Amino acid sequence: MDNVFRRYSLLDQMCLGVDQALRAVFNNPRTTGRDYPAAHEKDAQMTDEQRKHSAALMRINHSGEVCAQALYHGQGIVSRSSLVKEKMEQASLEEGDHLAWCILRINELGGHASYLNLLWYIGSFSIGFTAGLVGDQWSLGFLAETENQVVKHLEKHLKLLPHEDKKSQHILKQMQLDESLHRDEAMKAGASALPLPIKKLMGLVSKVMVKTAYWI
Numbered sequence: 001m002d003n004v005f006r007r008y009s010l011l012d013q014m015c016l017g018v019d020q021a022l023r024a025v026f027n028n029p030r031t032t033g034r035d036y037p038a039a040h041e042k043d044a045q046m047t048d049e050q051r052k053h054s055a056a057l058m059r060i061n062h063s064g065e066v067c068a069q070a071l072y073h074g075q076g077i078v079s080r081s082s083l084v085k086e087k088m089e090q091a092s093l094e095e096g097d098h099l100a101w102c103i104l105r106i107n108e109l110g111g112h113a114s115y116l117n118l119l120w121y122i123g124s125f126s127i128g129f130t131a132g133l134v135g136d137q138w139s140l141g142f143l144a145e146t147e148n149q150v151v152k153h154l155e156k157h158l159k160l161l162p163h164e165d166k167k168s169q170h171i172l173k174q175m176q177l178d179e180s181l182h183r184d185e186a187m188k189a190g191a192s193a194l195p196l197p198i199k200k201l202m203g204l205v206s207k208v209m210v211k212t213a214y215w216i
């Protein structure tokens with residue numbers, strides 16, 4: 001796949017970057033166009049409390065996908081290897097699917113996206129950009145660890161969702177599958193294992209996002 005940034009001037013790259021950011025924050029991401037994983041499932045009867053809880057969980061996952069877009073965008077811009085750039089671009093399109101599915105489900109549940117998504121995007125873009133500057137091996141290592149933590153987080157959310165909410169479960173299961181493939185791809189492409197304190201810090205930062213996005 002052609003990388004959108006490769007042949008452009010700095011100004012063009014900045015315009016493309018702003019376009020990518022706005023698309024992520026305002027729910028119009030570039031996607032692979034895959035089908036909605038919950039399309040075949042009927043919306044089950046749930047209490048107001050259950051719907052509210054499901055919507056809050058999906059809001060967290062939606063914010064996570066905004067962060068994923070930002071990380072991939074930030075890393076993709078400064079990555080040195082064209083192979084890594086292409087992998088970031090493809091994974092970012094799949095993250096775009098996730099983002100689109102999450103917001104669709106939030107709307108079905110009558111919820112709303114986090115009001116802090118612009119903030120999450122800026123923070124994650126900065127982290128991705130910095131990781132990319134350090135070097136491709138470390139950037140891939142950061143990506144692999146992020147995806148690894150997301151896979152575990154989704155496992156937790158699959159248990160926290162109301163049993164009746166099969167639609168959200170279908171979405172999270174497909175996302176979990178994709179995230180584990182992203183992790184494996186990053187490992188295959190030469191990711192370095194991150195030091196334990198960095199892994200712990202990443203876990204702490206994502207906890208802050210998870211706690212905040214449940215409410216706002």
Ligand SMILES: [Fe+2]
Pocket residue numbers: 065068094095098175179
């Ligand atoms: Fe994702």
Ligand SMILES: [Fe+2]
Pocket residue numbers: 068091095147178179182
């Ligand atoms: Fe991913």
